[in-house]
Amino acid sequence: MSGFKGLAVPGPTNMPFEVRRAMDVALEDHRAPDFPEFTLPLLADLKTVFRTETGHVFVFPGSGTGGWESAIANTLRPGDRVLASIFGQFSHLWVDMCRRFGLKVDAIDCDWGTGVPLDLYEAHLAADRGHEIKAVLVTHNETATGVTSDVRAVREILDQLGHPALLFVDGVSSIGSIEFRQEEWGVDVAVAGSQKGFMLPTGLAIVGVSAKALASRPANGLPTCFFDYQDMLKFNADGYFPYTPAATLLRGLRASLDMLLDEGLDAVHARHFRLAEAVRRAVGAWGLRLCAQDPRWYSDTVSAIVVPEGVDANDIIKSAYEKFDLSLGGGLSKVAGKVFRIGHLGYLNEIMVLQALGGAELAMRDVGLSFEPGSGVGAAISYLSEPGADAALAAQ
Template identity: 60%
Template sequence: MKIGTTHLFVPGPTPVPEVVRRAMNVPMEDHRAPDLPDFVLDLLADLARVFRLREGRVLVYPGSGTGAWEAAITNCLSRGDRVLMSRYGQFSHLWVDMARRLGLDVVCHDVEWGEGVPVEAYAQELRADPSIRAVFVTHNETATGVTSDVRAVRQAMDEAGSDALLFVDGVSSIASLDFRQDEWGVDVAVAGSQKGFMLPAGLAILGLSEKALAAAERSTTERCYLAFRDMITANDVGSFPYTPPMPLLHGLRASLDRLLDEGMDDVVARHHRLAEGVRHGVKAWGLDLCALAPRWYSDTVSAVRLPDGVDGAAVCRIAYHRYRTSFGGGLGKVAGRVFRIGHLGDVNEVSCLSALAAAEMALLDAGVDLEPGSGVAAAQAYFRQALAAEGSRPGPWWSATAGPRLTAVT
């Protein structure tokens, strides 16, 4: 008999906070009820705040992040359109595959797994080929723990005089990493519910600029269920064109309240602090990240390279079966060579320390030579220093000058 919690440290799905779980536990309701429009309109308005989107629309479909990819392509582009993409991990690879299968003319740059979007190569391509209709960026490549510079891509597009649309896969970045759709000139941003939004999978979320909405009116690609026009027409009156997943929408309401109460700048800062602690732990083990340089480091997932002869899948199996902890395995080109620690969503310093502790035991059992407790100790030291520097107060009993003041409990 297994007692206690099975811990989840994959980069998605992420743990669902109790307040969000309770919000989804609702009886079935009339999705055409007269009070539904107020709920829907407020929900969409607050969702746009997370995307940092003031102009344009946010749309929510039943589906996964992959559904959001397809909605973005089929609504905003037409078969035969020339687009610029790159592959530097499993998910950017899959997006290229989808674009080709949907009839786009893909100019693809392959990049070493461990690096991110090739901005200079994009700039050269855009200067040489004004027929490119869209530029694609996987903001956070979950397979390798790499974050790319979306703002730099927009700058390259502007300097080349490109009128192309900028598409961004933000599935493992939006609601966790810094993302500013208006400021960065992102036309189409896609997200899913199961990562930074701290929900089960099941909602495909898109942020659309006015330019993207205009492009959707010109697209000749066939679509029905995913048609922007149908969704927008229904959303304008606070409804949906088909039966919506109301429990998930109630959960999204609770998730947005949690994010906006914390404040998006603080959400971003928390994820950076937690990721830095994990990275200190990995360094103390004597291991490297899959990301090849600090400028690529992701603040939502760390893909840890393993020594020769150690199988990443074995590390994940040991962690799961012996220590009731789930880590992400390697995908595609890095299968077996890395394991991945997800540190996004409903996580804090102590949960990240527990991830490192479980990882240490699994790594030792898998044959990795490391000092037991080294990663946890390094992360503890970093967290204490970082929180003290931020002036954090763990509780009302804390005094920054005198230390903890203990009172008797009677």
């Protein structure tokens, strides 16, 4: 089929031409005396995106899963107790990793389509008078279900109770796209991945670590080597890495950061809200609903769309890919076959969203769903063309 393939999954996301060009360079000497002239400003600008001044942002070759592992291995010891909640595939996998590391996990099972249960977190932490819980895990944006949770509120609970537990946040599909304030929200370890809001290929785990977390490595803790924070901190101070870095990806990251900072982080967040709301208007016009059960959970980076009973969402995804050259995200685990996902994050504008919605309409009608052709695209256009409508909604 001629033309471009459409990419509307929640990661990897579309890669800007500026990022591609930045990575189209000869390989370089990562021990060169002038390499720090490139890396030190890069690490400083990452702190701006994470919105931390006193912490440090590490860049590991890897994925978000590696970032999770770094948080656990650098701050906890075998048998430590952690508090977490499961409401989607990625929050589930983080809990699974904790258990593999020999941690004791207070895992709260929630309905998929909801987010972090603040009341239950408060109850668990209030009951923990001996402060046995050493870390609290929050999946900021659950990519599998299109749900965003309130990180700030979890920190407020910890502070109100005077609980010293570290706060870990999975921000893989949020950081660089929707509001995230590491220092203000008291987040101790925040994990991101290069293939989402940073608009890069997969291959970098980007991890923001607070001063508190850096100082909290326990005696007889878990072993670290590749993901050791102290090794990285020592080498990063001079602009280097303890092993060969993914320098080509770092060049792309430089271009990505330039784009984010030139647009302005607040403008980036507003753009993501605007485009996400356009998708939500389309879903309503189709007569469908989101997996997220309430507007307070709605994600501005991914929408998981529930298909009617008797319809297999995988048929829609297959039709979109094979007949219309559009990649849609599939349902994972408990929601497999029940939802398809539209990613709306990273390098994205209005016409790209309309392309994804139009392709989804073609695929849904191809498998027999009944709705007025163009209704979703039309609803999105109506919203996007209303002056000030997005600003009014964002203020609600």
